[in-house]
Amino acid sequence: xxxxxxxxxxxxxxxxxxxxxxxxxxxxxxxxxxxxxxxxxxxxxxxxxxxxxxxxxxxxxxxxxxxxxxxxxxxxxxxxxxxxxxxxxxxxxxxxxxxxxxxxxxxxxxxxxxxxxxxxxxxxxxxxxxxxxxxxxxxxxxxxxxxxxxxxxxxxxxxxxxxxxxxxxxxxxxxxxxxxxxxxxxxxxxxxxxxxxxxxxxxxxxxxxxxxxxxxxxxxxxxxxxxxxxxxxxxxxxxxxxxxxxxxxxxxxxxxxxxxxxxxxxxxxxxxxxxxxxxxxxxxxxxxxxxxxxxxxxxxxxxxxxxxxxxxxxxxxxxxxxxxxxxxxxxxxxxxxxxxxxxxxxxxxxxxxxxxxxxxxxxxxxxxxxxxxxxxxxxxxxxxxxxxxxxxxxxxxxxxxxxxxxxxxxxxxxxxxxxxxxxxxxxxxxxxxxxxxxxxxxxxxxxxxxxxxxxxxxxxxxxxxxxxxxxxxxxxxxxxxxxxxxxxxxxxxxxxxxxxxxxxxxxxxxxxxxxxxxxxxxxxxxxxxxxxxxxxxxxxxxxxxxxxxxxxxxxxxxx
Numbered sequence: 001x002x003x004x005x006x007x008x009x010x011x012x013x014x015x016x017x018x019x020x021x022x023x024x025x026x027x028x029x030x031x032x033x034x035x036x037x038x039x040x041x042x043x044x045x046x047x048x049x050x051x052x053x054x055x056x057x058x059x060x061x062x063x064x065x066x067x068x069x070x071x072x073x074x075x076x077x078x079x080x081x082x083x084x085x086x087x088x089x090x091x092x093x094x095x096x097x098x099x100x101x102x103x104x105x106x107x108x109x110x111x112x113x114x115x116x117x118x119x120x121x122x123x124x125x126x127x128x129x130x131x132x133x134x135x136x137x138x139x140x141x142x143x144x145x146x147x148x149x150x151x152x153x154x155x156x157x158x159x160x161x162x163x164x165x166x167x168x169x170x171x172x173x174x175x176x177x178x179x180x181x182x183x184x185x186x187x188x189x190x191x192x193x194x195x196x197x198x199x200x201x202x203x204x205x206x207x208x209x210x211x212x213x214x215x216x217x218x219x220x221x222x223x224x225x226x227x228x229x230x231x232x233x234x235x236x237x238x239x240x241x242x243x244x245x246x247x248x249x250x251x252x253x254x255x256x257x258x259x260x261x262x263x264x265x266x267x268x269x270x271x272x273x274x275x276x277x278x279x280x281x282x283x284x285x286x287x288x289x290x291x292x293x294x295x296x297x298x299x300x301x302x303x304x305x306x307x308x309x310x311x312x313x314x315x316x317x318x319x320x321x322x323x324x325x326x327x328x329x330x331x332x333x334x335x336x337x338x339x340x341x342x343x344x345x346x347x348x349x350x351x352x353x354x355x356x357x358x359x360x361x362x363x364x365x366x367x368x369x370x371x372x373x374x375x376x377x378x379x380x381x382x383x384x385x386x387x388x389x390x391x392x393x394x395x396x397x398x399x400x401x402x403x404x405x406x407x408x409x410x411x412x413x414x415x416x417x418x419x420x421x422x423x424x425x426x427x428x429x430x431x432x433x434x435x436x437x438x439x440x441x442x443x444x445x446x447x448x449x450x451x452x453x454x455x456x457x458x459x460x461x462x463x464x465x466x467x468x469x470x471x472x473x474x475x476x477x478x479x480x481x482x483x484x485x486x487x488x489x490x491x492x493x494x495x496x497x498x499x500x501x502x503x504x505x506x507x508x509x510x511x512x513x514x515x516x517x518x519x520x521x522x523x524x525x526x527x528x529x530x531x532x533x534x535x536x537x538x539x540x541x542x543x544x545x546x547x548x549x550x551x552x553x554x555x556x557x558x559x
Contacts, residue, residue, distance in 0.1 A: 039282030043097025091244030095126025166197025194236030253287025357423030382464025438520030
């Protein structure tokens with residue numbers, strides 16, 4: 001039997017079909033894509049010290065800011081404004097992390113980022129700190145780790161990052177192709193957003209060679225440009241570059257439109273395909289909202305201190321955004337309602353970490369190891385730490401290690417049988433400082449030592465020095481000319497000669513009135529924590545007493 005429709009019904013169906021067809025083919029109007037970016041989080045689950053800039057560029061009073069709970073609270077509030085908000089990062093999410101994350105191979109930070117629905121991050125140089133194998137494990141999950149004492153110790157079922165690390169310029173030498181994805185495409189409000197990530201080309205100079213064996217690091221801009229045609233073929237309407245390379249500027253970190261950006265990121269941006277209008281950068285731990293050759297280039301400081309908000313107007317098919325607005329927002333407690341799930345998660349990690357702090361590290365030859373200095377300014381614990389930081393960086397060329405007196409907060413104590421626990425070691429070095437290797441001339445080293453008795457000081461702020469280096473000083477001589485001799489491995493230090501040294505990042509920035517550290521050349525920001533160097537050295541020298549009672553003094557007071 002054939003059933004026919006009456007004419008009016010046929011016309012109604014035809015009209016409906018035409019309307020539906022028109023809806024399917026009508027061009028989509030411009031939409032607003034909201035992005036939030038962070039960079040250089042470094043596993044800082046808890047807030048940390050941040051010094052804001054005043055409007056005139058001067059430094060304001062230090063505050064506590066950043067940390068995962070503050071970032072989570074802000075994201076929760078902003079997603080109420082736009083449920084399609086896209087959360088991304090520009091590298092160094094992990095590595096050089098405080099104990100609460102590093103104790104667990106940075107798995108808590110990865111889990112926290114999963115909870116915040118992070119979608120993609122450029123890989124940073126510190127993601128290679130434990131080698132390519134560990135980076136792949138952190139991405140894909142599992143417990144086969146080069147750090148078996150840390151991996152899968154909090155959760156036995158670590159499933160890896162739900163977000164994607166991107167590294168278009170890191171190639172597997174065997175295949176010539178990126179060893180992890182170059183890009184990821186996210187559909188937001190019907191628009192396909194292509195996220196392409198790269199790490200600084202000079203990564204090889206700032207990570208251990210063994211950790212990146214078989215990998216090559218290519219030009220950042222060339223890698224981004226190479227990925228664009230493939231991203232377009234997969235429908236990308238707009239391209240956003242996540243670049244773990246940065247610069248610096250004297251402009252205020254919260255002021256959009258700066259035109260004074262300097263550093264490697266500027267050269268990268270200038271070589272990019274015109275389709276790339278937004279570059280979210282990292283690595284230099286600076287805050288800026290700049291314009292380079294008509295492109296928007298941002299960075300949000302570090303440790304979650306600033307979050308970068310981006311609002312892009314995008315017309316599907318246009319190929320690039322028509323308008324980009326950016327702001328850096330300070331992440332501090334109380335500005336947004338708390339994300340209770342994140343609060344509970346951080347509390348859980350803290351509780352687990354407290355137990356881990358009791359984990360034994362090594363048996364000491366004698367305990368406690370004292371930080372109290374003798375009349376010349378030398379302390380057993382100071383010797384031990386200076387030797388430890390030197391041992392951790394000898395393969396980077398360091399020959400002399402320095403440690404500031406004020407950075408040693410407690411004696412190194414131990415429990416039964418003189419076994420020191422991790423918490424006891426952390427109490428000695430609680431600041432989470434990282435190690436910086438640099439070149440200094442003999443004359444600069446002399447000035448640094450002379451600054452131990454700077455004008456106006458009530459006493460000395462004595463630096464602790466590593467084995468093999470020694471100096472003599474005369475208290476009867478005027479300030480500025482007290483050092484009367486310096487030796488390295490038995491040979492006199494020459495003023496015009498260059499020496500490779502290591503110090504923590506506080507000293508390296510000229511802290512404790514030692515400005516010549518900040519003038520060092522060929523600087524290498526190792527990302528190694530002084531605490532990790534210390535505990536590794538204790539393990540390697542378990543039970544030995546040489547560092548506690550050196551054969552000869554390193555600091556000699558002659559009068």
